[in-house]
């Protein structure tokens with residue numbers, strides 16, 4: 100008996116970074132024939148050898164498995180996009196230097212390079228996070244220069260680094276932004292193609308929301324703005340807890356039991372960073388300004404400043420426990436990645452704090468299970484150690500700044516004999532204060548009582 104399977108489509112994934120490489124491998128896992136394209140020859144060489152160019156749990160195994168089937172391959176040649184039914188655009192949209200706005204040059208270049216290779220009935224699908232209005236602008240460019248195609252859809256991506264494979268294979272929702280919305284003929288044709296792409300998750304009952312372009316674009320930045328706001332809300336409460344010696348973790352537990360609030364994303368600490376939240380809320384503010392809605396998102400400026408203040412507070416706390424000066428102090432830093440299970444150091448709070456301590460004369464030794472190479476390139480003037488033991492040897496103070504499981508599970512006994520002074524600052528509220536204090540350590544954390 101032949102079991103009905105998902106119809107395989109040929110598709111292109113343009114831009115093979117944190118989003119695109121995972122998307123390409125997951126699409127192949129879903130049974131499609133996929134060509135991943137990037138302008139970075141080193142990244143493509145790694146991927147061609149089935150090596151993940153960055154740390155992402157599950158990706159190495161997935162690459163190996165799907166490339167062995169022959170359904171997934173990688174190239175730097177955009178001409179190989181020709182003949183795919185769907186072309187995903189997954190290139191970066193970083194913050195412009197000196198401005199809040201997103202830099203659209205990579206998206207524009209990718210679409211321009213793709214247009215000459217587009218054939219009749221093929222659909223371009225944007226996944227990058229973009230300012231509202233981008234899809235309409237690109238759709239008219241495609242309509243002008245490649246009128247036989249199916250045009251454009253916008254399909255924002257919600258994956259979390261560190262969980263990117265599961266989030267792509269089993270997303271918690273799918274959003275399609277289609278030309279004119281779900282009821283137009285164009286919209287229906289685009290939806291039909293995307294339904295084929297996502298047949299497996301859709302069959303499993305994944306919620307699907309089909310919108311017009313502008314709503315889909317806004318969904319993504321609204322989601323990230325909400326998450327950033329939730330984090331900065333609890334961090335503002337942590338600032339107040341510090342004033343009165345109250346405990347932010349108990350406060351978060353207590354308000355989190357109200358399911359209108361929810362406990363998730365209420366972990367006070369060093370705040371958010373990475374290649375998404377900071378630049379996305381800034382680009383959103385910039386776009387609101389362009390749309391004449393300058394006042395609407397001013398609260399995001401506050402969200403951003405609360406977030407950045409936590410980094411300064413962490414440095415101040417380190418100086419405080421080192422008796423008022425960091426000059427010549429050995430400071431061990433645990434963590435460089437912007438969050439655990441990632442090697443991404445873009446706008447990393449941990450690395451930012453380490454660099455600030457260095458600027459104040461501290462002698463920083465940093466360790467991280469995955470992000471050391473990236474950190475070394477970004478901040479060359481601090482020292483790096485492969486292990487926690489090497490990082491903390493002779494330390495005046497130890498800072499936990501990225502809550503990797505191995506750091507959460509750290510026992511005071513493991514490092515008590517190595518440090519010069521038993522002082523630990525918990526930048527992520529990841530440790531049990533009682534345990535560390537019982538072992539003779541000075542334990543301080545953001546938003547928690549002094550002792």
Ligand code: NAD
Pocket residue numbers: 113114115116117118119136137138139142189190191192205206208209212226227228229256257258259260374375
């Ligand atoms: P990234 O920097 O890791 O990857 C971007 C890739 O695009 C790079 O490999 C770059 O070489 C490539 N590229 C640039 N110009 C190109 C071109 N003209 N043709 C082909 N390739 C080109 O960035 P990322 O984290 O993967 O983010 C990509 C987009 O996805 C951004 O808009 C981001 O906001 C969004 N996003 C990212 C995440 C995430 O967790 N990283 C989650 C959701 C959405």
